[in-house]
Amino acid sequence: MYTSRQIALSFLALGLAVPVQAAPVSYTLAKTVALGAPDRWDYVVFDPDTKRVYIAHGDRVTVVDAQSGVIVGEVGGIAGGTHGVAISVATGQGFTDDGGNGKAVAFNLKTLKVTRQIAADLDADAMTFDKVTGHVFVIEGDPGAISVIDPATNSVAATIKVGEKLEYGASDDRGMIYVAGEANSDLVQINAHTNTVVAHWATPDCASPHGLAIDKVARRLFMGCINSVMMVVDADTGRIVAKLAIGKGSDAVAFDPNRKRVFSSNGADGTITIYQQTSPDAYAALTPVVTAVSGRTMSVDPSSGRLFVAAADTDPSPTPGGYRKKHPGTLKLLMFDPLP
Numbered sequence: 385m386y387t388s389r390q391i392a393l394s395f396l397a398l399g400l401a402v403p404v405q406a407a408p409v410s411y412t413l414a415k416t417v418a419l420g421a422p423d424r425w426d427y428v429v430f431d432p433d434t435k436r437v438y439i440a441h442g443d444r445v446t447v448v449d450a451q452s453g454v455i456v457g458e459v460g461g462i463a464g465g466t467h468g469v470a471i472s473v474a475t476g477q478g479f480t481d482d483g484g485n486g487k488a489v490a491f492n493l494k495t496l497k498v499t500r501q502i503a504a505d506l507d508a509d510a511m512t513f514d515k516v517t518g519h520v521f522v523i524e525g526d527p528g529a530i531s532v533i534d535p536a537t538n539s540v541a542a543t544i545k546v547g548e549k550l551e552y553g554a555s556d557d558r559g560m561i562y563v564a565g566e567a568n569s570d571l572v573q574i575n576a577h578t579n580t581v582v583a584h585w586a587t588p589d590c591a592s593p594h595g596l597a598i599d600k601v602a603r604r605l606f607m608g609c610i611n612s613v614m615m616v617v618d619a620d621t622g623r624i625v626a627k628l629a630i631g632k633g634s635d636a637v638a639f640d641p642n643r644k645r646v647f648s649s650n651g652a653d654g655t656i657t658i659y660q661q662t663s664p665d666a667y668a669a670l671t672p673v674v675t676a677v678s679g680r681t682m683s684v685d686p687s688s689g690r691l692f693v694a695a696a697d698t699d700p701s702p703t704p705g706g707y708r709k710k711h712p713g714t715l716k717l718l719m720f721d722p723l724p
């Protein structure tokens with residue numbers, strides 16, 4: 385676990401201002417849910433309407449009850465591998481992707497059975513649902529495109545050509561979609577009504593942005609970067625309002641609107657970096673949560689404050705700087721609760 389001095393030194397090394405240290409906040413491991421094989425996983429998505437956690441898990445999506453930790457079932461048979469998940473409660477459907485085969489996959493929320501496969505593009509990856517339009521935005525990483533799915537017809541309503549490799553996305557539920565532009569180290573703003581790119585906002589101190597979350601009230605975006613920096617960006621102007629130090633190997637960012645906390649899951653360190661939002665432009669570092677090395681994706685339940693992290697047991701790499709070796713069949717969902 386990091387000390388206040390270590391956090392301060394990490395800021396100074398990055399040329400960032402050291403924030404005022406807030407009172408320590410503790411999270412405790414409440415449940416561990418064994419997910420097992422396959423050994424590949426990607427995004428973890430908590431949905432407040434169904435109160436379930438959806439884990440992209442190899443050729444399936446594993447669905448877990450967010451309170452009890454019981455595995456509800458699986459959306460299976462997706463040969464090209466799943467990555468993102470989006471939920472359309474109005475149509476009773478969930479959506480994931482078959483990234484290897486360039487498809488979006490619709491499934492029934494009650495039965496978890498696949499109901500439709502929709503042609504998208506190769507490397508279909510993250511997904512975000514927009515409440516204003518009711519559309520699902522399928523972010524296709526390598527092609528630099530977004531397929532817009534209308535759940536009412538389960539068809540592609542539009543294709544947005546962004547022009548660079550993309551990572552995660554977020555909706556403000558006011559008609560704007562934001563996407564991390566990995567290739568150009570920028571933040572892309574998209575009009576969800578017209579399905580057009582509105583702006584590319586440069587974030588020059590952010591290398592290879594991945595995770596993205598939004599504070600819909602204060603209008604702030606939080607984007608995690610692989611150079612251990614989180615950018616805080618004004619969602620209306622693109623102005624960078626803060627640069628925060630985070631751990632290594634960040635692949636997901638989450639925001640708890642009830643507690644005003646922003647999180648980065650750091651797979652290389654096996655930690656979750658936490659900041660308390662004291663104002664829209666000011667953030668105080670809290671004590672990081674120790675998770676497990678490989679725990680790079682996460683989500684949060686704003687109602688309970690519970691954090692969900694997917695991780696597997698690993699051994700050190702046999703070569704310096706290489707990837708750690710996963711223990712087969714050890715993937716698990718870790719649930720952390722905030723202490724009063």
